[in-house]
Amino acid sequence: MADTIRAYRSLVGAQVRSQAQYRLSFALDVLVTSFVSGIEVVAILLLFRVTPTLGGFSVRDVLVMTTMCEVGFQLADFLVGNVEAVARYVRTGLMDTVLIRPRSALGQLLAVDFPVRKFGRLLQALTMYVAVLAWADLDWTLPRALLAVGAPVAGAALYSAIFVAGATVAFWWIDSGEFANAFTYGGRQFGSYPINVYAPWLRVVFAYGLGMAFTGYQPALALLGRPDPLGAPDWLAWCTPVVGAVAWAGALLLWNTGIRHYRSTGS
Amino acid sequence: MPFAAACPKSAPDPHSAPDPSADPPDRRGRPRPPARRRAADAAAGFVALTGAGFRRYATYRQAMVAGLFTNIVFGAMLASIMLGVAADGRTPGGYSREQLVAFVWVGQGLLNVVYTWGWRELADRVRSGDVTADLLRPVDPLTSYAAADLGRAGQAVLGRWIAPVVVGVAFYDIYVPHRPSTYVLFVVSVVLATLVSFGGRYLVNLSAFWLLDVRGPVALWMLAGALLSGSFLPMRFLPEWVQWLLWCGTPFPSIFQIPLDVAVERTDGALSATTVLLQLVWVIVLFLACRAVQRRAVRRLVVQGG
Numbered sequence: 058m059a060d061t062i063r064a065y066r067s068l069v070g071a072q073v074r075s076q077a078q079y080r081l082s083f084a085l086d087v088l089v090t091s092f093v094s095g096i097e098v099v100a101i102l103l104l105f106r107v108t109p110t111l112g113g114f115s116v117r118d119v120l121v122m123t124t125m126c127e128v129g130f131q132l133a134d135f136l137v138g139n140v141e142a143v144a145r146y147v148r149t150g151l152m153d154t155v156l157i158r159p160r161s162a163l164g165q166l167l168a169v170d171f172p173v174r175k176f177g178r179l180l181q182a183l184t185m186y187v188a189v190l191a192w193a194d195l196d197w198t199l200p201r202a203l204l205a206v207g208a209p210v211a212g213a214a215l216y217s218a219i220f221v222a223g224a225t226v227a228f229w230w231i232d233s234g235e236f237a238n239a240f241t242y243g244g245r246q247f248g249s250y251p252i253n254v255y256a257p258w259l260r261v262v263f264a265y266g267l268g269m270a271f272t273g274y275q276p277a278l279a280l281l282g283r284p285d286p287l288g289a290p291d292w293l294a295w296c297t298p299v300v301g302a303v304a305w306a307g308a309l310l311l312w313n314t315g316i317r318h319y320r321s322t323g324s
Numbered sequence: 325m326p327f328a329a330a331c332p333k334s335a336p337d338p339h340s341a342p343d344p345s346a347d348p349p350d351r352r353g354r355p356r357p358p359a360r361r362r363a364a365d366a367a368a369g370f371v372a373l374t375g376a377g378f379r380r381y382a383t384y385r386q387a388m389v390a391g392l393f394t395n396i397v398f399g400a401m402l403a404s405i406m407l408g409v410a411a412d413g414r415t416p417g418g419y420s421r422e423q424l425v426a427f428v429w430v431g432q433g434l435l436n437v438v439y440t441w442g443w444r445e446l447a448d449r450v451r452s453g454d455v456t457a458d459l460l461r462p463v464d465p466l467t468s469y470a471a472a473d474l475g476r477a478g479q480a481v482l483g484r485w486i487a488p489v490v491v492g493v494a495f496y497d498i499y500v501p502h503r504p505s506t507y508v509l510f511v512v513s514v515v516l517a518t519l520v521s522f523g524g525r526y527l528v529n530l531s532a533f534w535l536l537d538v539r540g541p542v543a544l545w546m547l548a549g550a551l552l553s554g555s556f557l558p559m560r561f562l563p564e565w566v567q568w569l570l571w572c573g574t575p576f577p578s579i580f581q582i583p584l585d586v587a588v589e590r591t592d593g594a595l596s597a598t599t600v601l602l603q604l605v606w607v608i609v610l611f612l613a614c615r616a617v618q619r620r621a622v623r624r625l626v627v628q629g630g
Binding site: 078079081082083084085086088089090092093096099100103104106107108111112174230231232233234235236238239243246247250254255256259 | 384386387390391393394397398400401403404405407408409410411414416417535536537538539540541543544547550551556557561562563
C-alpha cells in the first residue's frame with residue numbers, strides 16, 4: 058500500500074515539476090483557468106440583468122445552485138477530469154505501456170496527467186460558493202450545514218463517475234472526443250440552472266437519468282427551504298451520495314468492460 | 325565568382341538596360357514571371373491549400389458526429405434557458421423569443437466554424453522545430469495557414485453548422501430573416517469572422533517563438549473568446565458601457581456577436597452592413613499585427629538541432 062502511494066506520489070510530483078518548467082506560460086495558465094469557473098456565475102448575473110426571475114427563482118436561489126454545482130464539477134475535473142486523455146492513449150497505442158505496468162490503469166492515467174494548473178479553478182469555485190452562502194442569508198441548522206458541505210462532495214463523486222464513464226467510450230469509439238463533453242460539461246451546464254426551465258426531455262435525460270438534479274438543484278432547494286415547483290419530495294435533497302455511488306458502480310463496470318475490450322493498435 | 329572584381333567592367337549595353345517598368349529580379353537574381361501570372365499562381369496556391377484544409381477536416385467524420393451531438397445537447401439547454409429568460413413577454417437585450425432561439429441555434433452551428441477553441445498547431449511546430457519547413461516554402465506561413473483555416477471553416481459549415489440550424493428550425497419557433505440582403509451579408513460576415521478568429525489564434529501561437537509553451541496564452545484567448553465574443557450569451561445583455569468598450573476596443577464581437585446579429589436582424593440593414601465593415605477593419609488590423617510580429621519572431625528563431 059505504502060509502495061503504491063509512493064509510486065503515485067512520484068508520478069504526480071514529476072507532472073508538477075514538468076508543468077512548472079515554462080514559468081510564464083504556467084503562471085498565466087493557472088491565473089486564467091482560475092477565472093474559467095467564474096464564467097458560469099458571470100453568466101447568471103448577466104441573465105438576471107435582463108430578467109427578474111428564472112423559472113420562478115431569484116438570483117440568490119440560482120447562485121446557490123450554480124456555485125454548489127460548480128464546486129462539485131471542479132473538484133471532479135481536478136481529480137479525474139484528465140481521464141479524457143484515454144482517447145489519445147488508445148489511439149497512439151500508449152495504452153499498452155499503461156497496461157503492462159503493475160498498477161491500476163485508471164490510477165496511472167489520473168496520476169500521469171495530473172492537472173496541477175486546474176487547482177486555481179477549484180479554489181475559485183470554493184471561494185464563490187462560500188461567498189454566495191454567506192451573502193444568501195440562509196437559516197442555518199445543523200442538517201443544512203451538513204448538506205452544504207456534503208452535497209458538493211457527493212456531487213463531485215457523481216461528476217467524476219460521469220468523466221470516467223465518458224472516457225470509457227473511447228475504447229469502442231476512438232474519435233468520440235466531444236461526445237463525452239455533452240454529459241460532463243453539458244451536465245455542469247444543466248446543473249447550474251433551476252431544472253424547471255428545461256424542456257421535459259432534457260429533464261428526463263439529465264436531471265434524473267444522469268442525476269444532475271442532485272448536484273445543485275435538489276440540495277439547494279433544501280438549503281433555501283423551498284418546496285420543489287416540480288413536486289419532487291423534500292428528502293430527495295439527501296440522495297446525492299446514493300446517486301454518486303450508483304453512478305460509480307456503473308462507471309467502474311463500464312471501465313472494466315472497456316479495458317477488456319481494448320485492442321492494441323499493434324504499433 | 326571570386327575573380328569578378330578583377331575583371332574590367334564592360335560598358336553598359338544600352339539595349340540590355342533594365343526596363344524600369346519591369347519587375348525587379350527575385351532574391352536569387354532570376355527574372356520573375358509577369359505580375360498577372362504571379363497573382364494567378366498565388367490564387368491557385370491559396371485555393372489548393374484551402375481545399376487541403378477542407379479535406380483534412382472532412383476525414384474525421386466520427387469526431388464530427390460526436391461534436392454535433394454535443395452542439396445539439398448544448399443548444400437545447402441554452403434554448404430552454406433563453407426561453408426562460410424571455411418568458412412573460414420580456415425582450416432581453418432587445419431580442420424577441422424567436423430571435424433568441426435563432427441566436428442559440430445559429431450560434432451553436434457557428435462555434436466550430438469560427439473556432440475560438442484552443443488552436444496550437446503553429447505553436448507545436450515552433451516547439452518541435454518543424455516551423456522551419458513552413459518558413460522555407462515559397463508561401464508565407466500566414467497565408468498558407470489562413471487558407472487552410474478557411475478550408476477547415478468551409479468543412480465546418482457543412483459538417484457542424486447545418487445540423488444544429490436544422491434542429492432549431494424543425495423543433496423550435498425560430499426567427500427567419502425576411503430581408504434578402506441578410507443572407508448575403510451573413511455569408512460575408514461569417515468569412516470575416518473566421519478570419520478575425522484566425523488572426524487572433526495565429527497571433528497567440530506566434531508567442532511560442534518567445535515562450536515555447538503557449539498553454540497560458542491559449543487559455544487567455546479561449547477565456548476572452550468565450551466571455552467577450554457573445555458565444556456564451558448575447559453581448560447585449562452586458563451593461564452598455566462594457567459593450568461600447570468591447571465593440572470599439574476588441575476584435576471579439578467580430579467573431580460571434582456580429583454574424584449572429586446579422587443573422588437574426590437585430591439591427592436595420594445599414595447598421596448591419598456597418599458592423600460587417602468593422603469586421604473587415606479587424607481582419608486588416610490583426611493580419612498586419614501577425615505579419616509584424618512574425619517578422620520579429622522569425623529573427624529570433626533558433627532551430628534545435630538533431
